[in-house]
Amino acid sequence: MKNIFLLGLTSLFTDISSEMVYPLVGIYLTTLNTPYYLIGIVEGIAESLSNLLKVFSGNVSDKFKKRKPFVVVGYFSSLIGKFLLYISNSWSLVLLSRVVDRFGKGVRTAPRDALIAESVHEEKKGRVFGFHRAMDTFGAICGVIIVYIFISSVINDVVVLKKTFLFSCIPAAIGVIILFFVKDTVQLVNKDIAQTKISFANFKIFPSKVNKYILISTIFALGNSSNQFLLLKSKTVGFKTATIILLYLVYNISYAIISYPAGVISDKIGKKRVILLGYLVYSIVYFFFGMLNEETKNFVWILFIIYGIYIGLVEGQEKAFLSEVAPEEYKASVLGVHYTITGLMLFPASFIAGMLWDKIGHSAPFVFGSIISFFSFLLMIFLLK
Numbered sequence: 001m002k003n004i005f006l007l008g009l010t011s012l013f014t015d016i017s018s019e020m021v022y023p024l025v026g027i028y029l030t031t032l033n034t035p036y037y038l039i040g041i042v043e044g045i046a047e048s049l050s051n052l053l054k055v056f057s058g059n060v061s062d063k064f065k066k067r068k069p070f071v072v073v074g075y076f077s078s079l080i081g082k083f084l085l086y087i088s089n090s091w092s093l094v095l096l097s098r099v100v101d102r103f104g105k106g107v108r109t110a111p112r113d114a115l116i117a118e119s120v121h122e123e124k125k126g127r128v129f130g131f132h133r134a135m136d137t138f139g140a141i142c143g144v145i146i147v148y149i150f151i152s153s154v155i156n157d158v159v160v161l162k163k164t165f166l167f168s169c170i171p172a173a174i175g176v177i178i179l180f181f182v183k184d185t186v187q188l189v190n191k192d193i194a195q196t197k198i199s200f201a202n203f204k205i206f207p208s209k210v211n212k213y214i215l216i217s218t219i220f221a222l223g224n225s226s227n228q229f230l231l232l233k234s235k236t237v238g239f240k241t242a243t244i245i246l247l248y249l250v251y252n253i254s255y256a257i258i259s260y261p262a263g264v265i266s267d268k269i270g271k272k273r274v275i276l277l278g279y280l281v282y283s284i285v286y287f288f289f290g291m292l293n294e295e296t297k298n299f300v301w302i303l304f305i306i307y308g309i310y311i312g313l314v315e316g317q318e319k320a321f322l323s324e325v326a327p328e329e330y331k332a333s334v335l336g337v338h339y340t341i342t343g344l345m346l347f348p349a350s351f352i353a354g355m356l357w358d359k360i361g362h363s364a365p366f367v368f369g370s371i372i373s374f375f376s377f378l379l380m381i382f383l384l385k
Helices: 002-031 036-064 068-087 091-118 122-153 157-167 169-179 208-222 228-236 241-269 271-291 294-325 328-344 346-359 364-383
Strands: none
Touching: 002 036, 002 068, 002 091, 002 122, 002 157, 002 169, 002 228, 002 241, 036 068, 036 091, 036 228, 036 328, 036 346, 068 091, 068 157, 068 169, 091 122, 091 294, 091 328, 122 157, 122 241, 122 294, 157 169, 208 294, 208 328, 208 346, 208 364, 228 241, 228 294, 228 346, 228 364, 241 271, 241 294, 271 294, 271 364, 294 328, 328 346, 346 364
């Protein structure tokens, strides 16, 4: 359990850093007069790259029977990305900083999650992943509170944004230091794994349930555009930057509260049922985000709370579900393939959202996301039995 605690601490400090930055990226891009479709491209490229790398890092981690080196490199890259954001002065440099940051996430995620899964017994995986997400989100809450203090104390938005980006490097560095105390534990039993090549065309080595879930979650991801659009929607209906940060704080508190209980419940009733509920919640909350306007803007507080519930239900439990149904010798590879294929959809998802926003209006991306997620909900009922 020492590994679980240390990895939880690393995630806590890293999310303090990330959430000091993330809710401000879209707002910072608007101060640079960036069109919404370009904001979608920036986020889409960054997130897609992150998820594309996850399959390769997971596969290589399995082959070399190493987890920790990938985890350390990944978290260190995210630290460099924060500093690059601090020195950026154009949307292209913001893109570079986001790419470096998400490169780090792509390298570390599958090996880290495999390391978590290998550090506990099968019957405790749901609650362990829930604990990890709770630590992660507690860090996010702290980060959002810090950034709110920064935003509230300085009048010039650009000045406070730059200062926040710089200070975010401190907790990121602490997170990297903690990793050196983590023990690398790999429980692989297949001697031939080093000669096995994982490719997108070679799904026959995975169980049918794994492939079906990857298909469903890929479709769902097409309607799951960047959270930047939720924050920008709040700005569009009349909220100021400081209040938007509080909205993001409410979302993270909701997420933190639900993460661990969702893991405990999933161990009792099954991961699939919890994920299924999360998809339905997402569809409902995105529909109402689409209907939001200046007259009903105060309703957004409730929507961010419910959106946090969706994240708490799905984020940790889809990892637990896949690690539960994946073959032991391909655990990291299955996680990596899932992250990569669904992650590749984040580029078209965010690009479509930006284009819908520019061409139709700020309600269109959310109605689109609601429809796609409800379709995924139905697919999961009828296909994943």
